[in-house]
Amino acid sequence: MLIKKPSDIKPSEITSESVYRSRRRFIRDSGALALGMAVGAGSSSTLSAQDGDSLKARAPVNMKRTPPDSWWEDKFATIKPAPDSEPFFTGETLTPYRDVTRYNNFYEFGMDKGDPFANSGEFKSDPWSVEITGEVARPGTYHLEDILKPVDLEERIYRLRCVEAWSMVIPWIGFPLSDLIKQFEPNSKAKYVEFETLLDPETMPGIRSRFAIIDWPYREGLRMDEAMNPLTLMAVGLYGDYLPPQNGAPMRLIVPWKYGFKSIKSIVKINFRETLPNTTWNDLQSREYGFFANVNPNVHHPRWRQDMERRLPQTLFSRQYIETRIFNGYGEHVAHMYDGMDLARNY
Numbered sequence: 001m002l003i004k005k006p007s008d009i010k011p012s013e014i015t016s017e018s019v020y021r022s023r024r025r026f027i028r029d030s031g032a033l034a035l036g037m038a039v040g041a042g043s044s045s046t047l048s049a050q051d052g053d054s055l056k057a058r059a060p061v062n063m064k065r066t067p068p069d070s071w072w073e074d075k076f077a078t079i080k081p082a083p084d085s086e087p088f089f090t091g092e093t094l095t096p097y098r099d100v101t102r103y104n105n106f107y108e109f110g111m112d113k114g115d116p117f118a119n120s121g122e123f124k125s126d127p128w129s130v131e132i133t134g135e136v137a138r139p140g141t142y143h144l145e146d147i148l149k150p151v152d153l154e155e156r157i158y159r160l161r162c163v164e165a166w167s168m169v170i171p172w173i174g175f176p177l178s179d180l181i182k183q184f185e186p187n188s189k190a191k192y193v194e195f196e197t198l199l200d201p202e203t204m205p206g207i208r209s210r211f212a213i214i215d216w217p218y219r220e221g222l223r224m225d226e227a228m229n230p231l232t233l234m235a236v237g238l239y240g241d242y243l244p245p246q247n248g249a250p251m252r253l254i255v256p257w258k259y260g261f262k263s264i265k266s267i268v269k270i271n272f273r274e275t276l277p278n279t280t281w282n283d284l285q286s287r288e289y290g291f292f293a294n295v296n297p298n299v300h301h302p303r304w305r306q307d308m309e310r311r312l313p314q315t316l317f318s319r320q321y322i323e324t325r326i327f328n329g330y331g332e333h334v335a336h337m338y339d340g341m342d343l344a345r346n347y
């Protein structure tokens with residue numbers, strides 16, 4: 001296979017291209033992995049060419065939306081591949097597409113891990129618009145197409161650590177949140193950014209459920225410096241393709257050094273404000289879920305420990321437990337934002 005420049009890649013080839021690149025990495029890294037296994041480090045699963053092939057085969061099956069407008073395809077024709085170095089890349093084994101898209105938390109579609117995949121068939125993410133409000137020069141309701149027009153899409157491979165102590169490694173497609181924020185010109189009073197998920201009981205059966213525990217819509221927030229940090233990503237795709245509904249189509253936040261619940265899905269509102277916003281999980285159980293929610297192996301959840309995590313995929317025969325790292329391993333790039341803060345109090 002020839003290595004192509006991103007601009008030469010047709011949309012239909014992108015998935016295979018990203019599979020190809022993970023394969024290339026596998027080949028490059030396999031020396032190190034083999035060594036790890038030889039000393040009994042127990043790295044149980046590795047990405048193989050075979051996995052790559054099955055990812056490619058499964059991707060379209062999981063796509064529950066019809067191909068969106070052609071502007072999406074044009075946008076996806078120019079994705080900049082992930083670099084080969086931290087922090088926008090990790091050489092850790094990718095979690096297979098199947099697990100990334102069938103083991104989800106998206107309570108709007110139900111509380112079980114398989115519910116978002118199973119129950120999101122009616123969900124429509126195209127057309128989509130986002131309301132921008134608060135302390136900005138350019139408030140308004142914008143079509144997603146217009147928000148994405150000026151940004152450059154890139155691939156980033158990040159760890160995702162859920163507060164429930166499981167984790168994945170996911171190749172996202174997106175752009176820095178800072179590139180979106182700058183478009184709307186926040187003023188000096190904009191100290192926090194608040195996000196809201198779509199609330200559509202018609203297509204989101206979890207919202208209709210009488211067992212729902214959440215006060216909808218799902219809300220999250222970041223301090224402005226966190227929002228502007230180069231690691232903070234607005235994702236519009238994964239594995240080289242559009243986001244499936246269960247992963248937060250058409251656009252969701254990714255904050256890789258924080259617990260997964262901060263990474264709010266299917267965003268319809270972005271509000272700039274002076275005061276700390278209310279957030280869904282913090283409102284529900286403030287003793288268990290803080291506003292900052294930085295991944296921290298030293299501060300345990302009141303009901304379970306946080307110093308280990310279960311890395312997916314797991315099989316019937318192997319469960320892989322690894323040590324959780326402070327700031328999910330991204331400390332070098334984000335710890336400075338919390339200088340002088342007591343992380344045990346500001347959890």
Ligand SMILES: Nc1nc2c(c(=O)[nH]1)N[C@H]1C(S)=C(S)[C@@H](COP(=O)(O)O)O[C@H]1N2
Pocket residue numbers: 100103104105106107108160161162163197218246247248259260261262263264265266
């Ligand atoms: N709107 C909304 N966003 C959400 C959630 C949710 O229930 N609703 N769950 C969060 C949690 S707890 C996690 S771990 C991640 C999971 O993202 P993934 O399913 O793409 O892996 O999404 C987060 N974003």
Ligand SMILES: [Mo]
Pocket residue numbers: 105161162163164259260261
């Ligand atoms: Mo989570």
